[in-house]
Amino acid sequence: MRIALVPQDAALVPQLSALRNVLMGRLDDHGAWRNLRTLIRPAAPDRAAALADLDRVGLMPQADARVESLSGGQKQRVALARALHRGGDLILGDEPLSAVDPRQAQELAALLRAAFPTAILALHDVAVARAFATRVIGLKQGVFLPFMASLSRLGVVAGFLAVAALCLPLADLTVAGHDPWAALARMGRGFLAPDFGAIEQIARAVTLTVAFAVAGVTLGGVAGLILAPFYRLRAVRGLAIALRSVHELFWALLLLQVFGISVWSGVLAIALPYAGIFAKVLSEILDESDRRPDRWLGPSVDPLTRFLWARAPLAWPQMATYALYRLECGLRSSAVLGFIGLPTLGFQLDTFFRQGEYGAAGAVMAIYITLIATVRLWMRPRLLLGWLIFAAVMLATVRTPPMGQGALWRFLSQDIIPAPLRQGDPAALLPWLWELTTTAILPGLAATLIVAQLALVLAGAVAFVAQAAIVPRVTGRIGAGLGHLVLVILRSFPEYMLAYLFLQVWGPSMLPAILALGLHNGAIIGHLLGRQATGLTLRADAPRGLTLWGWEIVPRLFGPFVALCLYRWEIIIRESAIMGILGIATLGFYLDDAIGELRIDRAVVILAATGLVTVGIDALSRAIRARLGAGDLHVGDARPGAVPGQATNC
Numbered sequence: 001m002r003i004a005l006v007p008q009d010a011a012l013v014p015q016l017s018a019l020r021n022v023l024m025g026r027l028d029d030h031g032a033w034r035n036l037r038t039l040i041r042p043a044a045p046d047r048a049a050a051l052a053d054l055d056r057v058g059l060m061p062q063a064d065a066r067v068e069s070l071s072g073g074q075k076q077r078v079a080l081a082r083a084l085h086r087g088g089d090l091i092l093g094d095e096p097l098s099a100v101d102p103r104q105a106q107e108l109a110a111l112l113r114a115a116f117p118t119a120i121l122a123l124h125d126v127a128v129a130r131a132f133a134t135r136v137i138g139l140k141q142g143v144f145l146p147f148m149a150s151l152s153r154l155g156v157v158a159g160f161l162a163v164a165a166l167c168l169p170l171a172d173l174t175v176a177g178h179d180p181w182a183a184l185a186r187m188g189r190g191f192l193a194p195d196f197g198a199i200e201q202i203a204r205a206v207t208l209t210v211a212f213a214v215a216g217v218t219l220g221g222v223a224g225l226i227l228a229p230f231y232r233l234r235a236v237r238g239l240a241i242a243l244r245s246v247h248e249l250f251w252a253l254l255l256l257q258v259f260g261i262s263v264w265s266g267v268l269a270i271a272l273p274y275a276g277i278f279a280k281v282l283s284e285i286l287d288e289s290d291r292r293p294d295r296w297l298g299p300s301v302d303p304l305t306r307f308l309w310a311r312a313p314l315a316w317p318q319m320a321t322y323a324l325y326r327l328e329c330g331l332r333s334s335a336v337l338g339f340i341g342l343p344t345l346g347f348q349l350d351t352f353f354r355q356g357e358y359g360a361a362g363a364v365m366a367i368y369i370t371l372i373a374t375v376r377l378w379m380r381p382r383l384l385l386g387w388l389i390f391a392a393v394m395l396a397t398v399r400t401p402p403m404g405q406g407a408l409w410r411f412l413s414q415d416i417i418p419a420p421l422r423q424g425d426p427a428a429l430l431p432w433l434w435e436l437t438t439t440a441i442l443p444g445l446a447a448t449l450i451v452a453q454l455a456l457v458l459a460g461a462v463a464f465v466a467q468a469a470i471v472p473r474v475t476g477r478i479g480a481g482l483g484h485l486v487l488v489i490l491r492s493f494p495e496y497m498l499a500y501l502f503l504q505v506w507g508p509s510m511l512p513a514i515l516a517l518g519l520h521n522g523a524i525i526g527h528l529l530g531r532q533a534t535g536l537t538l539r540a541d542a543p544r545g546l547t548l549w550g551w552e553i554v555p556r557l558f559g560p561f562v563a564l565c566l567y568r569w570e571i572i573i574r575e576s577a578i579m580g581i582l583g584i585a586t587l588g589f590y591l592d593d594a595i596g597e598l599r600i601d602r603a604v605v606i607l608a609a610t611g612l613v614t615v616g617i618d619a620l621s622r623a624i625r626a627r628l629g630a631g632d633l634h635v636g637d638a639r640p641g642a643v644p645g646q647a648t649n650c
Contacts, residue, residue: 002088004116006096010079014068018059018078021067022050025086053085054078056111058104058537072099080108084115093121097128107537110556153562153628157460160565164457167450171514172585176507183505190358194366198357202348202364206371209344211394212263212337213330214387216270221323223271224278229307231283244276245611245618248333249496249578250588252340253595254603258411262400266342270333274326281322282315289314320381328375332494335368339500339581343398346497353504365493372492415600422601436602440594441609444580444587448613451510451586452569452576455517459572460565462522467529467557468549473542483530490523495575496582503582513579513586517572525564529557559628566625570618577610587613 004025012021023042027035038046054063057077067075076099083091091112097105105125109132112119123129129136134152196202230236252269259265293310312319338346345368352361379387420428468474469483490498495516502512533553542548580588587610594603 001090002086004083004086004088004091006079006083006091006093008094008098010075012067012075012078012082015066017064017066018054018070018074018081019047019050019063021078022053022081022085025082025084050081050085052541053081056084056537057081057108073101073104076100077104077108080112084111088116090118090120091116093119095122095124097121098124102128110559111537114552114555153558156562156566156624156628160453160460161457164453167453170446171450171454172509173511173514174507174509175511176509180505180507186358187361187501187504190360191362191365193359194362195357195359196363198348198352198360198363202345202360202367205338205343205345205348205364206367207394208342208398209331209334209338209371210387211391212266212270212342212344213327213334214391215263215267215395216334217274217323217327217330218384218388218391219267219271220274221278221326223275224280224282225319227275227279228282228286229303229311231279236279240276240279241615242276242611244273244280245574245614246273246607247574247578247610248273249336249340249581250591250607250610252337252342253581253592254600254607256340257415257595257600258403258408260401260403260407261341262403263395263398266334266337266344267395269337270330274330278326282319285315285318285322286311324376324379324381327379328372331372331375332492332497336494336496339496349497350500353500369489369492373488411600416604418601418605419599433605436605440590440602440606441587444577444585444590444606445609445613447510447580447584447589448573448576448586451513451517451579451584452573454510455514455521455572455576456565456569458514458518459521459525459568460561462518463525463529463561463565464554466522466526467533467561468546468553469526470530471533471549471553473538473544474546474549474553487523487527487530490519491527493520495520496578499579499582499584508583510584512582513576513584517575517579521568521572525561525568528564529561532560533557562628563625566621569621570614573617574610574614577613 013024019042020039023038023046026046027038030038037043042050051060051063054060057080059074059077059081062070062074067078070078076096080096083093083096093112096112097108100108102125105128109128112121113132119132121129121132123132126136224240227236227240231240248269251272252265255265255268259268289311293314294306335345338344338348339350341347345364349361349364352358352364414422418429418432420426420432466483466487470480470487472480474480475483493501495513498516498520499512502515506512536553536556538548538552542552577587580586580590581592583589587606591603591606591610594600594606
């Protein structure tokens with residue numbers, strides 16, 4: 001058995017160059033005279049091979065530099081390059097990644113995993129260990145702790161494919177009686193030749209879409225920032241989970257019963273779930289910021305001063321970046337709220353489709369894509385006050401139909417109380433719940449899980465291909481540009497809006513929902529993986545095209561691919577439920593039906609069941625990721641410059 005070794009002290013010769021230290025990896029393959037010649041003047045093939053291994057660890061420019069002149073991290077990478085140059089069946093390493101930054105550690109760990117069939121490493125960074133290893137054993141005070149049972153990534157993928165195969169015969173994939181291609185052709189002509197004749201109506205819808213998004217995200221962000229420092233408390237964490245487990249559309253349907261078609265219904269529908277999301281993500285950002293200034297203040301400083309002086313300034317750049325990202329999500333949510341009557345872009349799109357004005361619908365789509373694509377140009381932190389004033393002015397122009405007095409009190413004291421309790425018959429509560437469970441919750445849950453499972457597999461297939469579509473070394477510059485364009489379009493449209501478009505073509509079945517969820521989420525995962533693939537450190541002689549994709553990108557990014565699919569699983573479940581509002585028999589169908597019949601008590605129970613399912617899937621996803629060694633995606637895991645939560649998108 002051939003073994004490569006990376007000791008903790010690197011065991012390099014400081015007076016020799018990095019290149020010659022790498023060449024030491026194969027000295028035992030040759031005799032003394034050959035090795036003497038290599039020391040004086042390496043043969044061209046030996047030099048090329050050693051340079052290729054230095055290039056793999058990013059040290060090609062330092063090849064001829066003496067090791068004593070290199071930094072600690074560079075010396076460690078020279079030791080890794082020496083091990084790669086040696087090759088073999090097994091690599092043994094004692095803290096081989098301790099002197100490099102977290103991002104480099106992840107990349108180098110993936111490099112070692114691809115280069116050696118077996119690796120046994122001693123690491124102090126648990127996140128790297130989980131991402132790298134199929135089995136991790138902890139050591140505490142001389143006692144071994146097998147704290148993570150292993151799962152095979154291929155086994156998990158095979159399991160999800162098997163479940164999807166079982167779901168496929170149960171899925172309603174029927175196509176409506178009309179010719180779908182004719183409908184698709186009419187829509188295509190409208191999108192290729194958009195009609196801006198109704199620009200005044202569209203312009204107002206655009207401004208209100210932005211206003212609802214800015215107001216809702218700001219309110220949710222402020223609430224989340226208040227909750228973030230206390231997120232470790234069980235009550236706060238439970239509140240945040242409850243808020244974010246319910247989709248914005250479901251919140252809007254409930255709020256309409258209290259405020260009617262009003263500004264508050266739209267703003268709170270965005271703010272409530274976003275408060276839960278902000279609380280979680282901002283708490284992660286605060287936890288990962290440097291704690292040394294906080295400790296320096298000592299115990300006598302009050303918590304608020306400590307937070308404002310020593311915690312918030314360090315986390316502010318990432319908070320601002322995440323807030324801008326969340327605004328992009330808010331624009332999508334704001335547009336979708338138009339489908340239930342609020343005056344945003346979704347309302348205009350629905351109106352034009354109902355009237356058969358595909359050119360005007362195409363104009364709405366073009367403007368919407370432009371709005372999402374340019375958000376980082378027109379929204380800057382220093383302009384926030386101006387945008388808040390703009391949002392307040394625009395929302396003040398929205399006319400709200402009057403609601404009866406006491407609507408909120410009636411909602412809280414009567415509407416949401418189960419009918420048996422409201423009628424003074426507690427004994428009928430269990431039969432009432434049983435009837436609701438068997439006729440609405442269980443059928444809706446089954447349809448939701450079927451749609452979500454098939455959509456998850458489709459999303460994985462799309463992402464598996466898309467991860468290479470935006471890498472120039474695989475598809476060329478033109479191909480990568482076209483790939484970016486397609487992914488931007490698919491990512492920009494919310495799943496609900498895509499499903500609405502597909503519904504016009506294929507009719508009301510599970511097919512539009514599966515396609516919309518699969519394409520949108522696949523584009524998100526593919527984009528994140530493609531960005532990661534573009535930043536991979538490759539050998540100078542690395543291949544191009546499909547060879548690079550199949551032999552380099554897929555093996556090195558398979559772990560992040562599985563982790564991101566599992567992250568999106570909970571999101572897909574949540575989005576599958578709301579597809580019921582379009583007539584697909586998921587949980588949202590039964591919730592919308594209950595609200596339409598003014599049986600708010602039934603709607604609240606269905607909504608609670610939807611939230612519990614979402615939380616359960618999220619917990620299962622976390623458990624599988626922990627068993628796989630994926631853990632949580634922290635700062636920079638998804639791509640350079642990423643922030644916590646960004647991998648989950650919206």
